[in-house]
Amino acid sequence: xxxxxxxxxxxxxxxxxxxxxxxxxxxxxxxxxxxxxxxxxxxxxxxxxxxxxxxxxxxxxxxxxxxxxxxxxxxxxxxxxxxxxxxxxxxxxxxxxxxxxxxxxxxxxxxxxxxxxxxxxxxxxxxxxxxxxxxxxxxxxxxxxxxxxxxxxxxxxxxxxxxxxxxxxxxxxxxxxxxxxxxxxxxxxxxxxxxxxxxxxxx
Amino acid sequence: xxxxxxxxxxxxxxxxxxxxxxxxxxxxxxxxxxxxxxxxxxxxxxxxxxxxxxxxxxxxxxxxxxxxxxxxxxxxxxxxxxxxxxxxxxxxxxxxxxxxxxxxxxxxxxxxxxxxxxxxxxxxxxxxxxxxxxxxxxxxxxxxxxxxxxxxxxxxxxxxxxxxxxxxxxxxxxxxxxxxxxxxxxxxxxxxxxxxxxxxxxxxxxxxxxxxxxxxxxxxxxxxxxxxxxxxxxxxxxxxxxxxxxxxxxxxxxxxxxx
Numbered sequence: 001x002x003x004x005x006x007x008x009x010x011x012x013x014x015x016x017x018x019x020x021x022x023x024x025x026x027x028x029x030x031x032x033x034x035x036x037x038x039x040x041x042x043x044x045x046x047x048x049x050x051x052x053x054x055x056x057x058x059x060x061x062x063x064x065x066x067x068x069x070x071x072x073x074x075x076x077x078x079x080x081x082x083x084x085x086x087x088x089x090x091x092x093x094x095x096x097x098x099x100x101x102x103x104x105x106x107x108x109x110x111x112x113x114x115x116x117x118x119x120x121x122x123x124x125x126x127x128x129x130x131x132x133x134x135x136x137x138x139x140x141x142x143x144x145x146x147x148x149x150x151x152x153x154x155x156x157x158x159x160x161x162x163x164x165x166x167x168x169x170x171x172x173x174x175x176x177x178x179x180x181x182x183x184x185x186x187x188x189x190x191x192x193x194x195x196x197x198x199x200x201x202x203x
Numbered sequence: 204x205x206x207x208x209x210x211x212x213x214x215x216x217x218x219x220x221x222x223x224x225x226x227x228x229x230x231x232x233x234x235x236x237x238x239x240x241x242x243x244x245x246x247x248x249x250x251x252x253x254x255x256x257x258x259x260x261x262x263x264x265x266x267x268x269x270x271x272x273x274x275x276x277x278x279x280x281x282x283x284x285x286x287x288x289x290x291x292x293x294x295x296x297x298x299x300x301x302x303x304x305x306x307x308x309x310x311x312x313x314x315x316x317x318x319x320x321x322x323x324x325x326x327x328x329x330x331x332x333x334x335x336x337x338x339x340x341x342x343x344x345x346x347x348x349x350x351x352x353x354x355x356x357x358x359x360x361x362x363x364x365x366x367x368x369x370x371x372x373x374x375x376x377x378x379x380x381x382x383x384x385x386x387x388x389x390x391x392x393x394x395x396x397x398x399x400x401x402x403x404x405x406x407x408x409x410x411x412x413x414x415x416x417x418x419x420x421x422x423x424x425x426x427x428x429x430x431x432x433x434x435x436x437x438x439x440x441x442x443x444x445x446x447x448x449x450x451x452x453x454x455x456x457x458x459x460x461x462x
Contacts, residue, residue: 014299
């Protein structure tokens with residue numbers, strides 16, 4: 001059973017529908033006790049970091065996620081869920097969950113033809129192997145919608161990158177935590193396969 | 204670098220697929236869910252569902268279509284047609300759409316764009332505009348005028364100005380639909396598309412007139428569009444998504460290919 005964390009941050013049902021389609025059992029929950037004891041956690045999200053952290057704190061989901069991470073629960077962050085696990089976000093100058101040392105920063109692009117948000121399909125390049133990305137081949141594309149991206153001091157925690165003005169991390173991981181900046185649930189068969197890999201993953 | 208997107212628009216009336224030609228004489232041609240699934244499997248990048256149901260009491264049928272699509276299609280899709288309030292938008296987003304597509308209602312009440320953008324984020328709000336070529340005037344300096352009600356009512360509003368206003372109000376993307384080109388299969392309105400793409404900094408989706416892969420190439424390069432909308436060339440089986448994409452890749456465009 002995968003628990004999808006509900007913190008009022010957008011398309012949770014898209015993730016649920018994708019898991020249903022794959023025949024993977026899941027539940028959507030905002031209950032910190034359920035998150036703390038979950039077998040596996042998906043932490044999705046669309047929206048702004050500040051508002052999201054406010055809700056997480058108010059509902060005690062911040063401590064539940066930290067506890068689940070410490071307990072070794074496999075966690076998959078998606079989009080905003082890939083940003084809020086870092087120490088800090090430039091968006092609303094927000095102090096985040098700090099599960100992975102790093103900061104979420106805004107795209108500053110010199111090329112005026114590159115638009116922000118970075119929205120659409122872009123190629124994802126695997127920089128070091130990970131079971132969740134095992135099906136990827138060069139030039140495989142995923143669907144992105146974001147204006148901020150994760151920046152890590154420790155490149156050993158970066159598993160994949162994309163190009164938009166410059167190279168930026170799009171998949172990060174440490175121990176039982178893995179997170180992707182793109183929307184796996186909206187990235188066609190390759191995204192579904194990634195969710196399937198997470199369901200099978202035994203960190 | 205982002206790939207250029209190929210998007211298909213499915214006009215849905217009373218839960219069934221229809222394709223309009225010059226906005227008159229629409230005829231039903233099939234099942235929207237089956238069609239959406241086929242395009243998804245063929246590698247389409249995104250879908251738009253446009254509800255052209257006349258009576259408002261039939262809207263629940265559309266919500267049902269949206270949620271059934273969301274169960275089977277795992278690419279982004281937007282829904283438009285008859286969305287007048289944030290509540291209307293909220294319903295289709297909850298049913299599983301990523302984005303809402305607003306058109307006439309936003310021309311009549313531009314605050315709809317800012318309200319929806321504030322409620323769901325700019326990335327969820329697509330401003331669709333129907334544009335007619337007219338003689339340039341003081342009121343319409345570009346010679347492109349916004350029309351509503353399926354092209355029947357001119358609004359005295361310049362398309363370039365409206366595009367910029369839409370961006371200011373918080374639209375995340377624009378669909379630029381040429382009424383002159385729609386259904387002709389003679390190619391997209393390149394000048395209009397380019398004028399708008401150069402006037403805004405949000406993605407522009409070209410719509411109306413696509414009949415051959417060459418037309419898509421032209422609008423994605425010369426027309427400066429970020430994405431192209433295709434309807435009849437796919438719906439009538441004249442081309443597959445794969446054929447269109449293979450052509451564009453052959454011409455050197457960055458396009459998402461699936462096996």
